[in-house]
Each structure stands twice: as structure tokens, then as C-alpha cells.
Amino acid sequence: MYSYQFGIPALDDQLGGLTSGANVLILAPPLSGAERIAYNLSFPSESEYSVLLSTDERASEILNFFKLNGTERRSLAIIDAITKSDLPNVPDTDRMKFIASPVDLTGISIKMSKMFAGIIDESLKNPKPGIFPPPIRFCVNSLSTFLMYRKLEVMYQFVHVISAKIKKNEWIGLYTLNNESFDARTVSVIKQLMNGVVEVREGAESFELRVVGLGGRMTPWLPYSFDPNGKLVVEG
């Protein structure tokens, strides 16, 4: 079975990577850099792909962030649900697709499916075939925005469909959720669909994170920061 690495030494040392098929919630307060944590965990290793569904940051910004951190253009695919509201004529490409708003789950579902199909198709044509289906890190930033637009019940079903697909194909899913904007019920409903949670809190001197649930373990609270390129540095 393929094993994904966090790509962050402190976490890989403690947990030995992420099991394939895992869906992980990143539960963080505002201003803690939740999206940066999610992106860092989504950086594709060699022969992996990253697919991002973004409601908060434009595709161009995400692309820059990944490029700065050494991700190849072909390994990254983005579904952007904000740019189109300002630029209705923005065209779709193989690796970037645009949705008018986070309300449009139908459109998102179709474009995601096409994106995955495109990546799988490409991996089959690759002269050096790797694992099938190709390992994909799928990241949703953020569930909070979706929940502002759509009902919790609908989002539960939507994430359920996605997380089942991730699990079936042995990919990994990362989802950010702001824990201060929603009540405990909302958080626990979403948690039901997850195998693990990266919890973030404000520590004495800096923000701290811990990983709960993956393989039944829990790391201690670990302070973290970002380097100038935005790469996640976890102490411990």
C-alpha cells in the first residue's frame, strides 16, 4: 500500500506518514495560517499530484505559492471558485478550472471528475508508469466558506461523496475548517467523515498544532511557524 509523507520531519518521525485513503480535517482558528498548513501537507512528492479546490484564494496565487516551494506545474491542478465572479470570461484549462461560486456544487462535482480523469489519463500515457491510480493529494480550502453558502446537510453529503472517492482510490483528502465560526454540532458532523484531525491552537508564544486520530495516535502540541517561502516548520 502506498504511503504518503507529511513532508514535515517532526510529523513524519512521530507518525510515519499518512495512510492512503485518509481524510484529514485541519481545524484551526482564524489567522493561524490554516490554508498554509493545508497547502504544505498537499505538496506533491515525486510522481504524486495535488488537486486543490479553492474558495478563498485565487488559482494564480495558489500556483505561485506551490511554485515557490518547488512543485512542478504539471503536478498541480486547481479548481477555483472565486476568480470567475470578477472575471466571468476566464477560460478553463487542463489544470485550472473555474466555477462561478461555491454554491455551484454540481459544477464543482463535474469539473473535479474531469480533473481526476485527466490526471489518470495522463499518468497512463506516462512512459514511466507508476502506481495506478496515481497518488493524489486533494485539498479543500475551505469548508468554512462552503458552509457559509450551503446548508450543513448538503455539505455533509457533498463531503461524504468526495471522501468516499478519496478513500476508494487510496488518495488523501485535506479539508480546512475554521473552528471559531461554527458551533460544536457543525464541527462534529464534519468530523464524522474524517479519519484524522490536525488541531491548531494559540499557544503561549506561537500557534501550536497536533495531529489526532490517524492510526489512533495523538501527537503532543507542537509549535510551528512558516519560513519566508511559506514552508511549514514544526518544532519537536
Place this chain on the structure above:
Amino acid sequence: MIYTGIDALDGLLEGGIPDGSRVLFSIEPEADGQHFLISMLHTAVVSGKKVLVIAPFTSKDAYLNDVATQSHYHLDCYDELISFLDQSDVEAITRENPDQSRCRAAWRDLIRTIVKEAEIDVIVVYLDLLSDYFEFAGAVSLFDDLGSEKPVTIAFEYFNLCGEEMLTSILSETPFDLVITLQSGAGVVSFFNYFTLHTVSWLPLPARSLPYIVTEGHIVPYIPKIVVTGPSNSGKTTFVKNISESGMSVDRLGVLGTPTTVALDIGHMASKGFDINIYGTPGQERFDPIVPQLARNAMGVILMVDVSRPDLLPRALQLKKIVEGNSVVPVIVVANKADLPYSLTKEEIRTALHVRPDTPVYYISATDRRQCRDIIDSMVDQITRFEY
């Protein structure tokens, strides 16, 4: 009457959708099904009907742009025929009416006003946000009693995340005249889409699922496999070659100096708006082991017999059993070489081949292209319209 703009579907619906109908397109995750509603919207405006589009998930510009890039329909030419309620209108209504019942009333008034003032014939509704606000039944009932003098056809698109059972329970509360579900056959990737005519109130059609391809934004329903089988030298290859726009056969000269198929015949054609692939099996017994592979997942079987060779009917029966396997598929019996002298009656053929009384038996000559095409038309009807 409103056309869906998809020939095969309009054919199945016997012309299109009667005015004043309520239509539901229920899209399941990953199914590429948004073109159905867009195609219907396009045919409506092209035929001069006035349409109200309610699309809460997008802005008018983005919507028209999406339709133009994905479906290649330039709806902006029909600006005077299309009224629009988009994201900004939805936000305005919600902002001005924080209370749900007032919000609902505001929606009702707005829709009724537009329908009346713009003399709307067709309403196209994306249910997403409306069903969040008012639940499914509540959202659909916004369109009850529109107070219009003429019948208004309303087509809804709904993203069904909960599957078939949920749909059935929703429909028991809120009936529609036409319900089409759009699904995807998904393994690791979604590799084909299919639609099912779930409900058609004005026709006795069986619920049947048919695959479709989306090319350049247009929907082409297709039948991936019809198998032609029958004893050796009964005319299968001639048949497949004569119906196809581009046929191909893997054959070699037999001992008698005539070609005999050694692997398969393959043909491709269009009939009644469907794209069809036709596979012919070899007829000789030594190829029997490959026949089940060729026949796998066939949607219809054409069983061909030589009408001048009644002695080969037992072999035809044997092939029929091999091809059908354990699956139930519609069968047509083609009695070929009817231009030669023969004495076999339909009843004799039916009895010898153990076919049901409602299975059609046709006498044709496979050298006549038109007769061959008629057989395929009849096969399409068998696949799409009749119980089997």
C-alpha cells in the same frame, strides 16, 4: 411542445415535452449532465419562446459565458427573450427579507410578476440554493399557480447527492411530468455517463438507462454494442458492412473459396439519434469460445438465420444461448436471404429458436442496405421502448 434538442431523447418522448409540463433533471455526482437543461433552454429560445432563467449559483455574464464555451450556444443573441434571476438578485431578496416566510413570499411575487410581464413560456430553474432555503418541495411549489394565461413549462435541475432512494421519496411528495436522472458509471474515473427516463407521465415508457457521450457540449446518446450472430454463411458480415458508414471485418478465405469471418465484424452507424456500434460474431463452431467475450454487455442481439437452410436452425439456437448467457437482452430474429426460394414460416422459426411471441422476426435480404437499416431502427426501438 418544447424540444430537448437531443434527437434521440425527443424521439423517445414522441416529439418533445408538452407545454405546461414540469420537468426534473436530477444529476448525480460526477455525471456530466448540465448540458441537458442547457440544450433545452437553447432550443426554447431558438424557437422564439420567452424564457426565465433562475440561476442562483452564478452571475448572468458567467452563465452565458459558460454556456458559450462548454455547449457552444451563444445565448446572448437572444437577449430580448431571456429574463434572468442570478446570484445578485438572490442575495438582494435574501438581504431584504431575513424572515423565511417573507422571503418565500417575495420569491413568489417576483416570479409571478416576471412571468406575467415578460409573458414567459419556459422557466429554467437551478434548484441548488432554493432547495437549501425552502427544502425541495417548498422550492418547487414556488412555481405553483403562476397566474399566467398560457401554460408555462418549468424545467428544474437538481444535484442529487443522496442517490436513487432519496429521489423516489422526494418524487412521491412532489410529482413531475418528466424525470430524467443523469448518472455516471464511475470506477476509478467516471468513464461513461447515462441517463434514465425515470418518469414520463404522458407515455407508457419503461424506465431504461441509456449511455450518452458529451462531445463539444452536445449530448449524443449511444448504444455501445449490438451483437449480430448466427450460423456460418448466414450473411452476418454482409449485414454489418451494409449498415455501417465504416465497417471492418477480420476474415479470410474459407475452404470453399468464400470469405469467412475469423474474429469479428465491426460496424458503426447512427440511427434515431443514437450512435451505435455493431459487432458481428464468427459463425463457425471452432470460434465459439470467443463469442461470449464479443457478446459481453451487449444491449441487443440480432440473430441471423439463412431462410433457405432450415437445417441450420439448431446451430442458430445454440449461438443464441451462448450470446445471451445469463443476461436478458432484447432479441430480433432476422431471416436472411428472403430473395431466394424458401418455405420456412415465422412460426417455425420462433419454435425452433425458442423465442418469445413478442420477439420480431423479419424476412430480409442483407444485400439490400435499406432493409438492413430498418432492422437496426427496430432494434433501437426494442432496446429503448419495450419491456423485455
